[in-house]
Amino acid sequence: MKVCLLPLLLISLSACSNYNGDKALQNYQQRLARVLDTPPADTAMPDAAALAKQRDLKQPLPDVRLDLTDAYATRHCSLDSLIGERNSSLGKVYSASKQLSYELRFLSQLQQCLAQSWDNTLLLSQLQQVYQQKQLSIDIAFNNMLLTDDTLRKELLGVRQALPLNAAAGISETWQALTELNRLQKFIAEQNWQAASQIDIEQQLQLLYQYNVLARLQYSLRDAGHRLAQLNLLTTNIAPASLCPQRRDSEKLRILSNVFSKYFVSEVQLYTSELNRYQQQLWPLLLQLYQHTALNNALTQRFEQTHLTMRTELSRHVTWWQTLNSQCPLELTARQ
Incomplete structure (x- = not known):
């Protein structure tokens, strides 16, 4: 009698929690x-397969500076608060993910600033130069997040713990987090800074960390x-x-x-x-x-x-x- 053994079955099992x-x-x-x-x-x-070390993957971001005196002149479009955030004690030790989030918010805000009317053409020219430099360095910030963020690194390195027999927790949440990060990648490629800046990167990383799938x-x-x-x-x-x-x-x-x-x-x-x-x-x-x-x-x-x-x-x-x-x-x- 010819028997097909290949169909994979979905059977409810009651097993102890560590019977993975x-x-x-x-x-x-x-x-x-x-x-x-x-x-x-x-x-x-x-x-x-071995993963390259974090220190060998991280790239320095170009040091783009905006004179603080001129930044105060841009208070009406909130660049001064962003610059102040970056120069704070916490801003100086941003993780790769927080650095990327900052860069995206800065680009989005700066893009809106440049769309306004400016009497100070010298400041406008300086802002346009900063905008161009920031656009050129955003891919570095994104790759630094992908390759060196501690949460992502933990997921990529793996852990010696198997998944349960069925219905592992966190599959849909992990799918959601990866989907959002792919949307972020797409928005960056399209230079859609406003949409990219609206994605909560830390929330997606938290989902990956929480379930460890x-x-x-x-x-x-x-x-x-x-x-x-x-x-x-x-x-x-x-x-x-x-x-x-x-x-x-x-x-x-x-x-x-x-x-x-x-x-x-x-x-x-x-x-x-x-x-x-x-x-x-x-x-x-x-x-x-x-x-x-x-x-x-x-x-x-x-x-x-x-x-x-x-x-x-x-x-x-x-x-x-x-x-x-x-x-x-x-x-x-x-x-x-």
């Missing part, structure tokens, strides 16, 4: 090894791919036909059937299905942000390549079960 996907994979691996009487593979998980997703993909590869090492020398000579039923086959339905289908396939969904939702947004940066190659390996590895190893493992099912009286079926 990595624990499910480990549990399944141990049970399968026990039934097959084969020691589980124990190879070290490869390191993630990207950091956990990249670890989960890498861990899942590695554990599935170990499972395939375990089964590679187990010929399915050897488990049921002359297609005879046995207690071992019944136990294998239980392991398949209870641990592989209900947990491992469920988990990898969820990881696949998260990857499809979030990776395109992350790629759009970083594709023209120095971190693009490393992030592609950390997300896209590990996702491909996971899917490849999962397919290999499903093929083993399909072969076993076709050669032995298991009558395995995937729940619908």
